[in-house]
Amino acid sequence: xxxKLIKNALKQGQxxxxxxxxxxxxxxxxxxxxxxxFETRPYKLHRLExxxxxQATCTRDEAILFYTQMQMxxxxxxxxxxxxxxxxxxxxxxxxxxxxxxxxxxxxxxxPQDSVITAYRDHGWAYVMGxxxxxxxxxxxxRSQGMSRGKGGSMHxxxxxxxGGNGIVGAQVPVGAGVALANKYLDNNGICVALYGDGAAxxxxxxxxxxxxxxxxLPAVFxxxxxxxxxxxxxDRASASTSYYTRGDYxxxxxxxxxxxxxxxxALKYCIDHCTSGxxxxxxxxxxxxxxxxxxxxxxxxxxxxxxxxEVRQTRDPIMxxxxxxxxxxxxxxxxxxxxxxxxxxEIDEAVKVAKTxxxxxxxxxxxxxxxxxxxxxxxxxxxxxxxxxxxxxxxINLH
Amino acid sequence: xxxxxxxxxxxxxxxxxRSFSTSRVxxxxxxxxxxxxxxxxxxxxxxxxxxxxxGEEVAQYDGAYKVSRGLWKKYGDKRVIDTPxxxxxxxxxxVGAAMGGLRPVCEFMTFNxxxxxxxxxxxxxxxxxxxxxxxxxxxxxxxxxxxxxxxxGAQHSQCFGAWYSHCPGLKVVSPYSSEDCxxxxxxxxxxxxxxxxxENELMYGTAFEVSDEVLSKDxxxxxxxxxxxxxxxxxxxxxxxRAVQLALEAAGALAGEGVECEVINxxxxxxxxxxxxxxxxxxxxxLVTVEQGWPQSxxxxxICARIVESPAFHYLESPVVRVTGVDVPMPYxxxxxxxxxxxxxxxxxxxxxxxxIQ
Numbered sequence: 001x002x003x004k005l006i007k008n009a010l011k012q013g014q015x016x017x018x019x020x021x022x023x024x025x026x027x028x029x030x031x032x033x034x035x036x037x038f039e040t041r042p043y044k045l046h047r048l049e050x051x052x053x054x055q056a057t058c059t060r061d062e063a064i065l066f067y068t069q070m071q072m073x074x075x076x077x078x079x080x081x082x083x084x085x086x087x088x089x090x091x092x093x094x095x096x097x098x099x100x101x102x103x104x105x106x107x108x109x110x111x112p113q114d115s116v117i118t119a120y121r122d123h124g125w126a127y128v129m130g131x132x133x134x135x136x137x138x139x140x141x142x143r144s145q146g147m148s149r150g151k152g153g154s155m156h157x158x159x160x161x162x163x164g165g166n167g168i169v170g171a172q173v174p175v176g177a178g179v180a181l182a183n184k185y186l187d188n189n190g191i192c193v194a195l196y197g198d199g200a201a202x203x204x205x206x207x208x209x210x211x212x213x214x215x216x217x218l219p220a221v222f223x224x225x226x227x228x229x230x231x232x233x234x235x236d237r238a239s240a241s242t243s244y245y246t247r248g249d250y251x252x253x254x255x256x257x258x259x260x261x262x263x264x265x266x267a268l269k270y271c272i273d274h275c276t277s278g279x280x281x282x283x284x285x286x287x288x289x290x291x292x293x294x295x296x297x298x299x300x301x302x303x304x305x306x307x308x309x310x311e312v313r314q315t316r317d318p319i320m321x322x323x324x325x326x327x328x329x330x331x332x333x334x335x336x337x338x339x340x341x342x343x344x345x346x347e348i349d350e351a352v353k354v355a356k357t358x359x360x361x362x363x364x365x366x367x368x369x370x371x372x373x374x375x376x377x378x379x380x381x382x383x384x385x386x387x388x389x390x391x392x393x394x395x396x397i398n399l400h
Numbered sequence: 401x402x403x404x405x406x407x408x409x410x411x412x413x414x415x416x417x418r419s420f421s422t423s424r425v426x427x428x429x430x431x432x433x434x435x436x437x438x439x440x441x442x443x444x445x446x447x448x449x450x451x452x453x454x455g456e457e458v459a460q461y462d463g464a465y466k467v468s469r470g471l472w473k474k475y476g477d478k479r480v481i482d483t484p485x486x487x488x489x490x491x492x493x494x495v496g497a498a499m500g501g502l503r504p505v506c507e508f509m510t511f512n513x514x515x516x517x518x519x520x521x522x523x524x525x526x527x528x529x530x531x532x533x534x535x536x537x538x539x540x541x542x543x544x545x546x547x548x549x550x551x552x553g554a555q556h557s558q559c560f561g562a563w564y565s566h567c568p569g570l571k572v573v574s575p576y577s578s579e580d581c582x583x584x585x586x587x588x589x590x591x592x593x594x595x596x597x598x599e600n601e602l603m604y605g606t607a608f609e610v611s612d613e614v615l616s617k618d619x620x621x622x623x624x625x626x627x628x629x630x631x632x633x634x635x636x637x638x639x640x641x642r643a644v645q646l647a648l649e650a651a652g653a654l655a656g657e658g659v660e661c662e663v664i665n666x667x668x669x670x671x672x673x674x675x676x677x678x679x680x681x682x683x684x685x686x687l688v689t690v691e692q693g694w695p696q697s698x699x700x701x702x703i704c705a706r707i708v709e710s711p712a713f714h715y716l717e718s719p720v721v722r723v724t725g726v727d728v729p730m731p732y733x734x735x736x737x738x739x740x741x742x743x744x745x746x747x748x749x750x751x752x753x754x755x756x757i758q
Contacts, residue, residue, distance in 0.1 A: 115500065117496070147533075148531060148532055148533040148535070149533040150533075151530065151533045152531045152532065152533065156531040156532065158531075158532040158535055159535075163496070163499055163500075163536065164528075164531075164532070164536075165531075166524070167523070168519055168523050168524075171492060171519055171520065171524055173492070174488070174489045174490070174491075174492025174493050174495075174496065174520070175492045175493070175495050175496035175499070175520070175524055176496055177489075177493050177496060178492060178494060178495055178496020178497040178498070178499070178500065178504075179496040179497070179499060179500035180496075180500075181493060181496065181497045181500070182496070182497045182499075182500025182501045182502045183500065185450075185452070185478065185497070185501075185502055186450075186500075186501055186502070192496075192500070204488065205486075205488040205489050205492060207489075208484070208486035208488055208489020208490070208492075209489050209493065211484060211486065211489070212483065212486070212489055212490060212493055215484070216481075368533075368534065369529060369530060369533055369534030370529065370530050370568055370569055371529065371569070371571075371593045372529055372534070372537040372539075372592045372593055373591055373592045373593055375571065375622075375623055375624040375671050376624065376671045379568075384709045392534065393533070393534055394532075394533050394534030394535050395534075395535070396534065396536070396537050397535045397536065398499060398500070398535075398536055398537060399537070400450065400501045400502075400503075400539070
């Protein structure tokens with residue numbers, strides 16, 4: 001129900017009060033704004049003369065959309081953490097709590113022809129790129145309604161124009177540059193956003209990707225989600241240079257306050273302009289914070305103080321900041337935001353139920369979809385006595 | 401049936417000089433391996449605009465081994481891309497291009513350098529279709545020369561057949577002849593999954609007779625199917641890539657002594673044509689595998705394991721013997737290098753041991 005609201009808001013673009021009417025019954029305030037303009041947070045530039053827009057306009061629909069999306073991710077990650085503690089989620093689980101403004105802001109600027117690839121902190125990304133909350137949570141618990149039918153797990157969620165979900169630190173960056181190469185080759189006006197963390201920022205293959213992207217003027221935006229820590233290692237202990245937006249050297253860069261969703265969005269609009277006018281790649285550093293540890297195996301308190309975490313929660317929380325913004329600009333009321341909170345909670349509760357009660361795919365499916373063009377029908381089992389049969393089940397989303 | 405002296409004598413008496421290949425040649429065309437690969441690449445690029453080639457020196461240098469000669473001149477910068485010497489980066493880029501709608505042919509100057517990029521071959525390419533439960537396919541070809549060359553030393557002489565054929569999600573071909581190279585390269589490019597094409601540098605200049613059919617634009621060889629290069633009834637020799645030549649030469653020598661070897665050219669390492677090997681061994685009852693790569697966990701090891709688990713085991717008259725490269729990093733000194741790669745006398749010796757003849 002809430003997702004339907006988001007779909008409508010996306011479709012309509014401009015404000016249409018009537019579409020929101022059933023949702024707003026009883027809370028409509030006289031004189032509510034249809035849009036408002038805010039100052040963006042200051043950017044830092046590397047080899048660029050012009051900065052992204054100093055002001056961002058946000059419509060009422062966008063305000064509701066961004067708030068809803070960020071809150072959904074926050075609650076979803078919280079629920080994921082609980083599922084992990086209950087042992088319903090196994091293996092790895094890397095939470096995005098605190099970083100919501102990045103994926104929501106970036107998606108807010110992307111057009112249908114643009115693509116995204118990220119690493120393993122991908123639940124929020126999977127959601128904004130189009131996976132339902134149910135499919136994300138069921139994937140975490142490895143059930144059949146998971147986006148990857150439970151075969152991928154936390155780190156391997158995919159959807160149209162979203163190339164995962166990647167487990168090997170840094171590998172997603174050259175792959176993202178490759179998607180950008182395809183965009184340029186096919187002349188489809190798309191860009192590819194390749195995200196990585198401050199830990200991955202030192203990987204050699206990133207520099208190999210920057211080099212080739214620059215040589216070939218690829219429409220690639222390389223984005224470092226700098227949350228201050230690569231697992232338990234602070235940025236100062238891992239990087240001789242922590243100015244991640246300058247690490248592309250000859251590739252221009254922008255530093256962005258990643259706690260402000262509108263600043264992130266404006267920066268990406270700028271990037272889209274830049275890349276689609278053949279100016280080549282950009283390296284962005286979006287400064288953010290993760291409330292949880294690196295993953296569920298990491299309490300996240302051995303290498304930083306609880307005070308530090310609290311301080312961010314109280315003064316820089318992206319959802320809190322956005323809420324204050326849109327309420328004071330009359331784009332939304334606290335009551336309707338509270339209602340959204342309730343609806344979000346309901347949707348997450350539903351998703352948790354699905355994640356817990358849905359069954360796993362049939363064991364025979366372990367031999368499904370190994371190849372898109374299978375040449376052998378029998379797949380060897382643990383012994384030669386009980387082979388499996390290769391099946392093709394899913395529809396290919398990047399068929400070509 | 402046992403290999404008695406009478407049988408050998410009969411065979412000697414009635415033997416005819418056979419050619420190395422039993423495929424009928426409709427029209428005699430000479431085609432060297434390099435040109436087979438070059439023409440296959442050219443035709444597939446012409447056929448499908450999303451096919452492109454990338455790698456070190458593939459464009460303006462015409463290819464380090466001239467396999468891509470003329471392609472850059474014909475297709476230009478967009479479709480034949482010179483990369484910097486950054487395997488990890490460009491292999492990743494190739495994978496992304498494949499995910500994003502293209503059909504890249506990613507060259508490793510030799511497969512030794514693929515080790516720098518092997519994470520992309522395996523984790524980014526071969527596993528993605530499975531991890532995405534069949535949603536995201538990666539139609540990419542990784543190609544280049546594999547295995548030992550001549551005097552290039554230890555770091556440039558490794559055979560990667562075993563490593564790559566180990567991994568589900570990949571298809572791995574190891575062509576021997578010009579016919580193999582044309583048909584398998586085309587099949588690989590047309591395939592919608594990641595394919596590793598293990599060429600051989602020392603074969604690039606070798607000429608083969610090919611039929612008109614081989615030269616036709618849609619000549620494709622099915623991946624996963626072996627070819628019987630030579631029929632025989634006394635023993636089966638299974639080999640891939642350059643070792644097929646060795647097996648055929650040994651077979652020729654042994655024919656002079658009345659031993660008829662059936663030589664199987666695997667053509668593909670994954671899928672491995674187990675059925676062809678089993679069928680042959682059921683007939684000949686003896687098996688020797690021949691490869692240039694190292695023995696431990698090698699292709700011969702896999703074949704042995706499969707035979708042992710198959711009905712063919714009960715037809716074996718002798719244990720299987722593997723002829724392989726020596727279990728050392730490749731030395732440079734010429735006589736040592738020669739000693740490290742199986743030679744004709746090694747195959748002949750193995751056959752005679754298996755058949756228990758002098």
